[in-house]
Amino acid sequence: MKKILYVVGFFVICGIIGAITGGDDKKTNTNQPTTQKVEQKVLSAAEEKVVYQNFKNQIQKGLVAVDNDWATLWSPTITNFANGLIDDKTTFQTLRQLEQNLINDEMIIYAAYNNLYDNLPKNTVISQETQDKMKQVTDDYQQWIQQRRKSSENFRQALGMGQITEAKIQETVDMINRADAIMLGATGKLAELEKKFK
Numbered sequence: 442m443k444k445i446l447y448v449v450g451f452f453v454i455c456g457i458i459g460a461i462t463g464g465d466d467k468k469t470n471t472n473q474p475t476t477q478k479v480e481q482k483v484l485s486a487a488e489e490k491v492v493y494q495n496f497k498n499q500i501q502k503g504l505v506a507v508d509n510d511w512a513t514l515w516s517p518t519i520t521n522f523a524n525g526l527i528d529d530k531t532t533f534q535t536l537r538q539l540e541q542n543l544i545n546d547e548m549i550i551y552a553a554y555n556n557l558y559d560n561l562p563k564n565t566v567i568s569q570e571t572q573d574k575m576k577q578v579t580d581d582y583q584q585w586i587q588q589r590r591k592s593s594e595n596f597r598q599a600l601g602m603g604q605i606t607e608a609k610i611q612e613t614v615d616m617i618n619r620a621d622a623i624m625l626g627a628t629g630k631l632a633e634l635e636k637k638f639k
Contacts (some may be wrong), residue, residue: 481566489567490638492557496575499553500582500631506546507586514539515593529600536597543590547583554579574634581627588620 484492514535522532554575557567566572596613599605 503549585624592616
């Protein structure tokens with residue numbers, strides 16, 4: 442009886458091993474790629490210039506939006522608050538609106554790079570050098586907007602806690618200055634990219 446059990450057990454184990462190895466073979470065969478790699482064509486200099494112009498126009502649209510929101514919602518609000526012409530609640534709410542607007546403005550900048558290929562034929566690409574430079578410009582401008590927003594949040598949160606001090610005001614000013622240094626660097630990089638398409 443034991444011998445029969447050993448024999449049956451042997452065949453069962455062999456069957457399992459066969460099923461496993463056979464299954465692996467099938468799996469390997471069915472997972473072979475069936476599509477060929479599509480060749481991508483790099484755009485000509487003239488075509489790439491069009492892409493750059495669209496990118497630049499979108500960037501400019503975002504920068505104008507940031508400048509308008511800052512000039513409308515930050516500068517007069519802080520001035521009026523400092524002169525006692527508006528109360529804490531109005532200042533708080535206006536700065537919160539500014540921060541929301543800056544999030545929307547940042548999305549305009551983000552779209553400038555993210556939508557580069559929207560109007561291009563399929564399987565076409567811009568040169569890696571140009572793409573890398575556009576990405577850096579986009580990242581820097583986004584960082585600038587984020588830092589501007591954080592400076593507004595910094596002031597607004599202190600205001601909400603009744604902790605507006607000279608030190609807090611100076612801290613906010615320093616944050617704005619650091620943000621604007623990032624913006625100037627991004628503008629310099631955009632100018633360098635512009636030279637390529639003159």
